[in-house]
Amino acid sequence: MSSTEEVFDKAMKILKRELSSKEFLTFLQAITPKSGDSVKELEEKTKNLTMDDFLKLVKKVEEELKE
Secondary structure (H helix, E strand, C coil): CCCHHHHHHHHHHHHHHHCCHHHHHHHHHHHCCCCCCHHHHHHHHHCCCCHHHHHHHHHHHHHHHHC
C-alpha cells in the first residue's frame, strides 16, 4: 500500500503531464489553502509597481506558461 505522500506525488505528476500549464496552475490555486486578506496583501506588494514593471511581469508569466 502506498503512503499518502506517494499517492499525492503520483497524482501531481499525472496532472502536470495531462493538463496544460494554465490548467495545472488553476488546479493548484483551487486546492491551495487560502488565508489572510488577499486584497490588502496585493495592495502592499504592488504599491510601488509602475505600469512598465507590471507589463514586464505579465510578459514574463506569459512566457513561462508557454513552456
